[in-house]
Amino acid sequence: MTETVHIYAGDCTTTYHSEADPRRQRGRVVVVHKPDDTVLVHDSNGYQPVAWLTRANAVHREQGPEGKFALVAVKDGEQLRVESHGGGERARHDATAAGIPVGVCPTCDGRLVRARGAVTCLDCDTDHGLPRDAAILDSTCDCGLPEMSVERGARFELCIDRTCESLDAAVRERFDREWSCPDCGGDLRVLRERALFLGCENYPDCEGSFRLPDAEVVGECACGLPEIPSDSGDEPRCLDGDCAETPEVI
Ligand SMILES: [Zn+2]
Ligand SMILES: [Zn+2]
Ligand SMILES: [Zn+2]
Numbered sequence: 001m002t003e004t005v006h007i008y009a010g011d012c013t014t015t016y017h018s019e020a021d022p023r024r025q026r027g028r029v030v031v032v033h034k035p036d037d038t039v040l041v042h043d044s045n046g047y048q049p050v051a052w053l054t055r056a057n058a059v060h061r062e063q064g065p066e067g068k069f070a071l072v073a074v075k076d077g078e079q080l081r082v083e084s085h086g087g088g089e090r091a092r093h094d095a096t097a098a099g100i101p102v103g104v105c106p107t108c109d110g111r112l113v114r115a116r117g118a119v120t121c122l123d124c125d126t127d128h129g130l131p132r133d134a135a136i137l138d139s140t141c142d143c144g145l146p147e148m149s150v151e152r153g154a155r156f157e158l159c160i161d162r163t164c165e166s167l168d169a170a171v172r173e174r175f176d177r178e179w180s181c182p183d184c185g186g187d188l189r190v191l192r193e194r195a196l197f198l199g200c201e202n203y204p205d206c207e208g209s210f211r212l213p214d215a216e217v218v219g220e221c222a223c224g225l226p227e228i229p230s231d232s233g234d235e236p237r238c239l240d241g242d243c244a245e246t247p248e249v250i
């Protein structure tokens with residue numbers, strides 16, 4: 001998603017207040033005001049801002065005479081005031097999140113990047129949220145978007161656009177009614193609340209519900225549930241960590 005970054009370069013006084021005494025500095029600086037209301041004041045040295053407030057609760061701009069202005073950012077007990085002394089240069093620029101390049105946008109030929117849990121285009125509003133553990137593949141879907149792999153009981157390779165290829169539909173097709181409820185023997189359905197999970201078909205009489213493994217299933221436990229690789233890499237274990245059928249590891 002494209003947002004606007006405001007930049008000002010010129011002679012400014014910055015005043016930072018917190019519980020300690022105010023800290024005042026003046027110089028020819030570059031002020032960066034980000035869309036998330038982070039305000040950074042850079043001078044000529046080093047990577048660190050001389051004054052900043054990260055994700056302020058609010059940022060106000062006070063317009064003064066002769067093009068002078070003050071930018072006031074507040075957050076809980078902190079306040080950063082940046083006062084320009086006139087002149088200088090103001091600009092606004094389109095900006096996006098920076099991420100790992102993952103391909104070319106089929107809609108506009110812009111660059112696709114993976115950042116903040118989504119694949120987004122730098123040039124249009126293409127934006128596809130990803131499952132947290134998805135890996136982007138080198139392969140491309142017929143629609144032109146990159147494909148991803150996700151492990152949910154098995155490894156699924158799908159388009160990153162869930163309206164093009166649905167992870168839920170693929171998992172349902174593969175695993176709906178695949179396993180039985182260890183509590184009542186009913187079929188386990190593939191369901192989604194916030195995440196995909198296995199829920200007993202006899203709900204609400206039976207409340208059996210289990211997370212869908214985010215790994216490839218390697219077998220089936222005597223209780224009816226799938227077996228998954230153990231974290232330690234030893235013997236596979238029952239999806240239900242408390243399952244009585246799981247042999248004690250000594
Ligand atoms: Zn695009
Ligand atoms: Zn597709
Ligand atoms: Zn059940």
Ligand SMILES: [Zn+2]
Pocket residue numbers: 221222223224225238239240243244245246
């Ligand atoms: Zn079991």
